[in-house]
Amino acid sequence: MVNIEDKYNCCGCTACASICAHDAITMAPDSLGFLYPKANSELCVNCGLCDKVCQFHNNYNRYDNYDSPLAYQFRLSQDEQLKKSQSGGAFFAIADKFIADGGVVYGAAFTDTWRVTHQKANDNITLSALRMSKYVQSDLRGVFRQIKNELKNGVRVLFSGTACQVAGLKAYIPKLLRKNLFCIDIVCHGVPSPKIWEDYLAYLQKTRGSQIVKACFRDKRFGWHGARESFLFENGKEEFRRTSNYLYFSGLSMRESCSNCHYTNLKRVGDITVGDQWGIPKDSPYEDDKGLSLILINSDKGKQLFENIEKKAEGISIKDCMQPQLKQPSKLHPDHQRFIYDYESKGFLYVAKKYGDLGWRYKRKCLIESIKDLIRPLIRR
Ligand SMILES: Cc1cc2nc3c(=O)[nH]c(=O)nc-3n(C[C@H](O)[C@H](O)[C@H](O)COP(=O)(O)OP(=O)(O)OC[C@H]3O[C@@H](n4cnc5c(N)ncnc54)[C@H](O)[C@@H]3O)c2cc1C
Ligand code: SF4
Ligand code: SF4
Ligand code: SF4
Structure with a gap:
């Protein structure tokens, strides 16, 4: 019966829950909204299929795929x-x-x-x-x-x-x-975390007093390299923001x-x-x-x-x-654990200010990025 003792060993693919004929496994969210299997021992008949189907290990099956693409x-x-x-x-x-x-x-x-x-x-x-x-x-x-x-x-x-x-x-x-x-x-x-995304949108909708009708994580209007989110609100206003640090690039x-x-x-x-x-x-x-x-x-x-x-x-x-x-997996941010602790104990607004785009660090980053945007075309020439 599947039992996740170490979160580093489960990617949340749902294969184990899907294969269980007794519906003994549910995928339950942690505080960041990531799903992990939870088995109900009363429904489980110990068939072992959930453990067998799990491919999140180094010897995963590559089926008939080429050695070199x-x-x-x-x-x-x-x-x-x-x-x-x-x-x-x-x-x-x-x-x-x-x-x-x-x-x-x-x-x-x-x-x-x-x-x-x-x-x-x-x-x-x-x-x-x-x-x-x-x-x-x-x-x-x-x-x-x-x-x-x-x-x-x-x-x-x-x-x-x-x-x-x-x-x-x-x-x-x-x-x-x-x-x-x-x-x-x-x-x-x-x-990145589905729950932080949910909180972020709730924050934007509340503070802007309008519902989001269109969202984009990296808006191509700013170019392929440009990292800008865009949000269109019901009231017709559109907002562009640097892609959130705590959401994507940093690994927080x-x-x-x-x-x-x-x-x-x-x-x-x-x-x-x-x-x-x-x-x-x-x-x-x-x-x-x-x-x-x-x-x-x-x-x-x-x-x-x-x-x-x-x-x-x-x-x-x-x-x-x-x-x-x-070549190799991305690294978690060195403050990842601290980020979770802060989020669980103090909530979204606190982490958004401390690590993300609602505090002075974000404003400083925006300034640096704007300067980079200005000089990028000159460097390309
Ligand atoms: C979380 C994430 C990390 C990425 N990291 C890299 C990277 O490090 N290097 C790199 O070269 N490319 C990365 N990509 C892929 C890249 O950004 C493009 O999505 C990809 O090249 C496809 O672009 P496209 O123009 O062919 O298709 P698009 O039309 O942009 O199609 C997007 C495709 O991505 C899939 N997709 C979108 N979001 C998700 C999601 N959350 N989970 C699963 N599938 C999703 C869609 O199902 C669709 O197949 C990443 C994508 C995601 C979602
Ligand atoms: S890096 Fe991508 S492929 Fe690898 S475990 Fe995370 S989501 Fe899955
Ligand atoms: S099959 Fe493995 S990696 Fe996928 S959800 Fe189940 S335990 Fe996690
Ligand atoms: S061992 Fe079999 S019955 Fe038990 S949870 Fe896994 S798949 Fe379901």
């Missing part, structure tokens, strides 16, 4: 579509074709209350909700079973998520049903297991991996801050998906696309 850089040709993708639009290119060919796609989207959950897309409108990065951990409760049912009914499914989510799904889906399952994993820095509210991630290497679990292709040479035509995708082809199934967009992609060498997240 094939690497490409890719950008959508239409500017209007490119703006709607976080990177170069590789996900949209693959997913759009997959749906056009009769399949369905699962990926991370906002709910009506701005929570991030995995949702299904089967047309243009639902697919657009899966686009753009949401920098909090996506809730997968109920999704693996839903996908299994689709596969049982002969539906072709494309699942897109972090590598640990893909590893969990593939382990949960029985071999006989895997034929119609295609997976994209994203290069992943780590997932990152899930602990991300610092123990087993997938930050080229032993990929998805059929295709997508990420940002940061290593663009200065004289490249892509050095225009519009975004460029990295695509790693990891299996024959990945090749199959890729063939539809291949003409627009350019082969690159693996050494030109290596980034830290393909």
